[in-house]
Amino acid sequence: MTWRAPSRTDRQIAWLWASCVAISAALGPVALPLSHLLPSCAWHAWTGLPCPGCGTTRAVVRLAADDLRGALAMNPLATAGVLAFGVGGLGAPAWVRFGGAVPVPSPGPKPGWLVAAALLVLSNWGWLVANGV
Amino acid sequence: MSEIPPNFDPPPPPGPPAPELLPWEEPEAGFGSLFPTIGRFVVRPIESYSRMSLTVDLVRPVAYYVALALFAAIVNQIWGQILWEANMRWLQSLLAAVGQGAMWQQFAPQLVRPGVLQIVLGLVLTPLIYLVVLFVVTGVCHATLVLLGGGRNGFAASLRALSYTGTSSLAVVIPFVGGLLGLVWWLILGIVGLAAAHRTEGWKAALAILLPLVACCLCCIAGAVAFGAAIAQAIQHGGSM
Numbered sequence: 502m503t504w505r506a507p508s509r510t511d512r513q514i515a516w517l518w519a520s521c522v523a524i525s526a527a528l529g530p531v532a533l534p535l536s537h538l539l540p541s542c543a544w545h546a547w548t549g550l551p552c553p554g555c556g557t558t559r560a561v562v563r564l565a566a567d568d569l570r571g572a573l574a575m576n577p578l579a580t581a582g583v584l585a586f587g588v589g590g591l592g593a594p595a596w597v598r599f600g601g602a603v604p605v606p607s608p609g610p611k612p613g614w615l616v617a618a619a620l621l622v623l624s625n626w627g628w629l630v631a632n633g634v
Numbered sequence: 635m636s637e638i639p640p641n642f643d644p645p646p647p648p649g650p651p652a653p654e655l656l657p658w659e660e661p662e663a664g665f666g667s668l669f670p671t672i673g674r675f676v677v678r679p680i681e682s683y684s685r686m687s688l689t690v691d692l693v694r695p696v697a698y699y700v701a702l703a704l705f706a707a708i709v710n711q712i713w714g715q716i717l718w719e720a721n722m723r724w725l726q727s728l729l730a731a732v733g734q735g736a737m738w739q740q741f742a743p744q745l746v747r748p749g750v751l752q753i754v755l756g757l758v759l760t761p762l763i764y765l766v767v768l769f770v771v772t773g774v775c776h777a778t779l780v781l782l783g784g785g786r787n788g789f790a791a792s793l794r795a796l797s798y799t800g801t802s803s804l805a806v807v808i809p810f811v812g813g814l815l816g817l818v819w820w821l822i823l824g825i826v827g828l829a830a831a832h833r834t835e836g837w838k839a840a841l842a843i844l845l846p847l848v849a850c851c852l853c854c855i856a857g858a859v860a861f862g863a864a865i866a867q868a869i870q871h872g873g874s875m
Contacts, residue, residue: 510692521766538744540737615781
């Protein structure tokens with residue numbers, strides 16, 4: 502991976518990211534009370550086992566209630582993703598504004614990273630199954 | 635006969651013509667250029683993606699996506715008003731077909747025809763929600779594409795490509811099944827768009843779109859299968875009446 506100076510497009514993406522975080526935060530009080538209206542997971546209903554995305558809504562509801570431990574118990578990977586989305590979006594505009602470097606992934610396939618990502622998803626799924634989410 | 639000046643340099647031969655941009659991405663393009671662009675993505679999506687600029691202001695493709703999200707919201711509200719009773723009957727029979735009749739009893743009292751305030755709120759909020767979904771989906775698909783070695787033109791290229799998948803929102807003009815058709819159309823446009831934006835192989839673009847869906851949303855796939863089965867059952871039931 503290499504790094505480069507931010508461009509105008511990078512600044513636009515950073516502001517778009519921040520806007521998405523702001524929209525999500527603003528809609529949270531409206532959307533979260535309605536989350537119980539969402540249909541339950543069809544995969545879970547069929548197999549009795551959670552799908553890899555099960556618990557995400559409950560994790561977000563708990564995060565919104567400042568219950569990090571409860572959110573992690575519902576779906577650790579989704580919780581980490583939501584936190585990365587939020588923290589990254591809040592910091593991105595300032596980062597590029599002050600000239601912070603932007604990562605450029607090296608070209609070509611990354612089998613090691615691909616295996617790591619697959620293991621991450623599978624171990625998260627295993628956690629959900631083991632904890633009966 | 636005219637004389638040639640001593641230091642005359644012949645004009646350079648004309649280079650290849652500049653590639654034609656999408657109407658929406660041309661400099662000084664107005665709102666009216668939205669419609670020919672939509673038409674091109676409907677009729678010739680592969681050619682349209684090959685003309686998509688990777689340097690034009692990012693606001694253009696994102697605005698295209700938001701405009702079509704707003705269109706979808708308006709059409710959905712119109713269908714919701716016209717087909718309210720039919721929708722409710724259809725939902726009830728669908729839930730009964732998948733053995734979730736109790737869910738109907740639970741939620742039916744909360745399902746009321748939207749008033750003016752709800753409609754206005756829906757029209758304001760829907761494009762904003764679509765924007766967040768676009769950003770998150772692009773992030774996940776682009777990360778997968780990078781892992782597969784296909785994201786050479788960066789996140790912005792993926793964002794541009796997936797912004798034009800907003801064309802699939804037009805499917806909502808078909809009542810009842812427009813959403814499902816729109817999803818299939820979105821998948822196709824997404825694969826074509828990512829492949830064109832990153833000049834990468836189609837299979838990598840297809841995996842970038844489909845892998846996150848499979849990995850994170852088995853429930854969505856199971857739901858889609860159940861939905862299809864329920865429709866088939868409802869049609870069969872209706873046909874036997």
